[in-house]
Structures are given as structure tokens and as C-alpha cells.
Amino acid sequence: MTKKPTIAVIGAGKWGQALHFALSQKQETLITSRTPRDIKNFTDLQTALNCDYLIIAIPAQQLKSWLKENFVFKNQKVLVASKGIEASTGEFLNEIYADYVPSSNIGFISGPSFAAEVIQGLPCALVLNSTSKKLYQEFKPFFPSFIKTYYSTDVIGAEVAGAYKNVLAIASGICEGLNLGKNAQASLISRGLVEMQRFGKNFGAKKSSFIGLSGAGDLFLTASSPMSRNYRVGLGLAKDKKLDEILEELGEVAEGVKTSEAIYKLSKEYNIYTPIANEVKLILEGKSPQDSLKDLLNS
Ligand SMILES: NC(=O)C1=CN([C@@H]2O[C@H](COP(=O)(O)OP(=O)(O)OC[C@H]3O[C@@H](n4cnc5c(N)ncnc54)[C@H](OP(=O)(O)O)[C@@H]3O)[C@@H](O)[C@H]2O)C=CC1
Ligand SMILES: O=C(CO)COP(=O)(O)O
Known part of the structure; x- marks a missing residue:
């Protein structure tokens, strides 16, 4: 048997x-x-x-x-x-x-x-x-x-999509917390999708993964709901809360925080254009979200 x-x-x-x-x-x-x-x-x-x-x-x-x-x-x-x-x-x-x-x-x-x-x-x-x-x-x-x-x-496509959307969810939470409006949020999410696809392509990811469940599916979910821990980190940053305080209140992991550092590092190493993820990393390090907004609008 x-x-x-x-x-x-x-x-x-x-x-x-x-x-x-x-x-x-x-x-x-x-x-x-x-x-x-x-x-x-x-x-x-x-x-x-x-x-x-x-x-x-x-x-x-x-x-x-x-x-x-x-x-x-x-x-x-x-x-x-x-x-x-x-x-x-x-x-x-x-x-x-x-x-x-x-x-x-x-x-x-x-x-x-x-x-x-x-x-x-x-x-x-x-x-x-x-x-x-x-x-x-x-x-x-x-x-x-x-x-x-x-x-x-597409292992690498799924991995990039699942990791990147956490960083974009932080950006979207910031957008919501600053009351920038639904136009801004939709623009951020859709440009974020383009950005994660560009990043993934560099490592051999397939485009289809980004328009399916792993990419768009998970991004739309987490970048539009306070059920997401990463989105809640963004809400907190927009309210000028300190990162330590936000993470302590959260009491659970928000992978986008550290993943933004990884994307920053990799995008420099491979010369990939990742403006939204880079601004998230800089905001997490203390840059004002309003300055990031100006820089994104003018880049
Ligand atoms: N929550 C969700 O909706 C989803 C989460 N994910 C992903 O799943 C992963 C886990 O998330 P989630 O379960 O929500 O996070 P939580 O913060 O709820 O839990 C993380 C768990 O990891 C364990 N852990 C932490 N550090 C260590 C360590 N050094 N050694 C061993 N175990 C450790 C802890 O175990 P213990 O408490 O026993 O100490 C803790 O319970 C993340 O990568 C997340 O992005 C993916 C899809 C959905
Ligand atoms: O990955 C998730 C849902 O697919 C969970 O997202 P958060 O970690 O932001 O809560």
C-alpha cells in the first residue's frame, strides 16, 4: 500500500x-x-x-x-x-x-x-x-x-510582480493619504504596472505575467485597499508618521519596505528606469512625499 x-x-x-x-x-x-x-x-x-x-x-x-x-x-x-x-x-x-x-x-x-x-x-x-x-x-x-x-x-515574472506590487501599494497608500484624487491614483497604479514590467523584463520575465493575476491582479488588489499592510504603510507616511511607529502599529510584515531597497539597488546596477519605486525608497528614508510628487510629475 x-x-x-x-x-x-x-x-x-x-x-x-x-x-x-x-x-x-x-x-x-x-x-x-x-x-x-x-x-x-x-x-x-x-x-x-x-x-x-x-x-x-x-x-x-x-x-x-x-x-x-x-x-x-x-x-x-x-x-x-x-x-x-x-x-x-x-x-x-x-x-x-x-x-x-x-x-x-x-x-x-x-x-x-x-x-x-x-x-x-x-x-x-x-x-x-x-x-x-x-x-x-x-x-x-x-x-x-x-x-x-x-x-x-514564469517564476521570475511571478516573483517580480509579487514583490514589486508591495512597493507600489505603499505609493498608492501615500497617494490616498495625501488626498491626491482617483485620477492620480489610477495614473500611479497603471504607470507602476508599466514600471514593474520593465523591471521584470530585464530579468527575463514574461509580459503576460504582468497583465494577469500575478501582476495586474495582485497590484489592483493591494494598491486599492487598506486591507493591504503595504498600503497602510503608505497611509501612515502620508500622515507624517515615523516608519518605526507605523511598523510597530502594523505588527505584521510589510514586504514593500525592504523590497524598495532591493529594487533601488538592482535598478542602479542594471540601469533600469524605476521612478515610482525609487521615490518610495526615498520617502521611507525621510524625503517628503510632496517633494516626491513634484519630482515624479516633472520626471
Ligand atoms: N498576508 C497576506 O495576505 C499575504 C502574504 N503574503 C506573503 O507571505 C509572507 C508572510 O506574510 P504573513 O504571513 O502575512 O506575515 P506575518 O507578519 O503575519 O507573519 C510572518 C511570520 O513569519 C515568521 N517569522 C518571522 N521572522 C522569522 C524568522 N526569522 N524565522 C522564522 N520565522 C519567522 C513569524 O513567525 P512567528 O510568529 O511564529 O514568530 C511570523 O508569524 C510575506 O512575504 C507576505 O508578503 C503573500 C500573500 C498574501
Ligand atoms: O500579497 C498580498 C495579497 O495578495 C498581501 O498584501 P499585503 O502584504 O500588503 O497585506
């Missing part, structure tokens, strides 16, 4: 818990995290790492050290749920994972998906991006009927 496959979510923040809820509709799904929690099927890290299938929902900036300290490859199939670019090195997450998991065993989740809605079982559509269609076909049956899954091979 063949053994039933085992699956675990690693990282019990908002997204990890929502994915755990979703996957638990179809099969017993384990969950683990740095801080123990009173959640059904919560387990220790070693038990989770021994599962056949893993979904890893650890913030992008913590990933490298977490993998180094904890991860041992035992032929597990991995789905990455994080959205960000490592700020200190400018590395994409697929590059960081490449030291631990072969490309045949790894996929990246993208698309519009607020954890708060997924954990209520509300419908959504996600893209599972992997060079291996077999990996997609193995993960697909784990997802419940309220989540429609699509397959794409």
Missing part, C-alpha cells in the same frame, strides 16, 4: 495560517512556526520538514538565515508563499532557494490573495509558478474548491 502524502505549512503568520486553513479542507495539513501556537495540527519544525510537501510562508528578509539554520533537503516538494526581494543582496527568492532545492522541486505562489479573505473560504485565483508542470499537478489537488489554481512557468 502506498503511503498517503504528507503536507505542512511553515510559518504561522497571517498567510501561513490562511493557507493552512485552505489546505485543511481537503486533507490533514500540519503547520509549524517559530512561535508555538494553539492551532489544530500545529507541530514541531522537524516533523514538518519530514513531510513530502511543504508550503513556506516566512518573510523574504528572514528567509536566507532561516534556510541556513533550519532547512535540510530530503526531496520535499516546496511551494514558496513569500513575496519580496532580499534587500541586502538584491537576490530573488528563487536564487536563494536554488542553494537548497532543485528547480524541479520548487514552485512560487502568486496572485491576489488577502489572507483575511482566504481564511474565510472566500473564492480566489492563484498562480503556481514552476519550471515543473509535474510539481503543479502534484500540488493542485491539495487546494480546496474555493481556490482556482493556474499554472505558469
Whole structure:
């Protein structure tokens, strides 16, 4: 008799818990995290790492050290749920994972998906991006009927879109907080979409990923709703709050903050025109949003 496959979510923040809820509709799904929690099927890290299938929902900036300290490859199939670019090195997450998991065993989740809605079982559509269609076909049956899954091979496109939209959501929150109006916000979001596509193209991303769920889908979601943590960072910056204070109040990760540094670094290195992301990075460092607005209008 063949053994039933085992699956675990690693990282019990908002997204990890929502994915755990979703996957638990179809099969017993384990969950683990740095801080123990009173959640059904919560387990220790070693038990989770021994599962056949893993979904890893650890913030992008913590990933490298977490993998180094904890991860041992035992032929597990991995789905990455994080959205960000490592700020200190400018590395994409697929590059960081490449030291631990072969490309045949790894996929990246993208698309519009607020954890708060997924954990209520509300419908959504996600893209599972992997060079291996077999990996997609193995993960697909784990997802419940309220989540429609699509397959794409464009790993870098999904990664850039998921990371970049967080920075643009900060910009959009600033726009809202400054009461610049819906015309300005729509212009910002659509130029942001062009900008992220230009950035992605430099790294080999496909255009189609940016006009689909991973790009436009996730950007429209997060850049238009205070449900987004990144958008709320922008609202706070527009009200002249200090970044530390905003992040403390948030109490959850806002990946766009560090990802704006990574984009700034990469855009300088590769000479890519990324005006909106650059202004977000400068505002986070103290530039006045009004000065950024002037500079964007005149660039
Ligand atoms: N929330 C959402 O709607 C969505 C989030 N994402 C992405 O998923 C990722 C996680 O987000 P989310 O769950 O919402 O964030 P949260 O802030 O809710 O949770 C992050 C979790 O990461 C864990 N963590 C933090 N630092 C470390 C570390 N050094 N080692 C191990 N674990 C650590 C913490 O675990 P502990 O509490 O146990 O210490 C914490 O619960 C992000 O990249 C985000 O962009 C993607 C789609 C949707
Ligand atoms: O990625 C998300 C939804 O798809 C969540 O966005 P925030 O991290 O800004 O809340």
C-alpha cells in the first residue's frame, strides 16, 4: 500500500495560517512556526520538514538565515508563499532557494490573495509558478474548491510582480493619504504596472505575467485597499508618521519596505528606469512625499 502524502505549512503568520486553513479542507495539513501556537495540527519544525510537501510562508528578509539554520533537503516538494526581494543582496527568492532545492522541486505562489479573505473560504485565483508542470499537478489537488489554481512557468515574472506590487501599494497608500484624487491614483497604479514590467523584463520575465493575476491582479488588489499592510504603510507616511511607529502599529510584515531597497539597488546596477519605486525608497528614508510628487510629475 502506498503511503498517503504528507503536507505542512511553515510559518504561522497571517498567510501561513490562511493557507493552512485552505489546505485543511481537503486533507490533514500540519503547520509549524517559530512561535508555538494553539492551532489544530500545529507541530514541531522537524516533523514538518519530514513531510513530502511543504508550503513556506516566512518573510523574504528572514528567509536566507532561516534556510541556513533550519532547512535540510530530503526531496520535499516546496511551494514558496513569500513575496519580496532580499534587500541586502538584491537576490530573488528563487536564487536563494536554488542553494537548497532543485528547480524541479520548487514552485512560487502568486496572485491576489488577502489572507483575511482566504481564511474565510472566500473564492480566489492563484498562480503556481514552476519550471515543473509535474510539481503543479502534484500540488493542485491539495487546494480546496474555493481556490482556482493556474499554472505558469514564469517564476521570475511571478516573483517580480509579487514583490514589486508591495512597493507600489505603499505609493498608492501615500497617494490616498495625501488626498491626491482617483485620477492620480489610477495614473500611479497603471504607470507602476508599466514600471514593474520593465523591471521584470530585464530579468527575463514574461509580459503576460504582468497583465494577469500575478501582476495586474495582485497590484489592483493591494494598491486599492487598506486591507493591504503595504498600503497602510503608505497611509501612515502620508500622515507624517515615523516608519518605526507605523511598523510597530502594523505588527505584521510589510514586504514593500525592504523590497524598495532591493529594487533601488538592482535598478542602479542594471540601469533600469524605476521612478515610482525609487521615490518610495526615498520617502521611507525621510524625503517628503510632496517633494516626491513634484519630482515624479516633472520626471
Ligand atoms: N498576508 C497576506 O495576505 C499575504 C502574504 N503574503 C506573503 O507571505 C509572507 C508572510 O506574510 P504573513 O504571513 O502575512 O506575515 P506575518 O507578519 O503575519 O507573519 C510572518 C511570520 O513569519 C515568521 N517569522 C518571522 N521572522 C522569522 C524568522 N526569522 N524565522 C522564522 N520565522 C519567522 C513569524 O513567525 P512567528 O510568529 O511564529 O514568530 C511570523 O508569524 C510575506 O512575504 C507576505 O508578503 C503573500 C500573500 C498574501
Ligand atoms: O500579497 C498580498 C495579497 O495578495 C498581501 O498584501 P499585503 O502584504 O500588503 O497585506
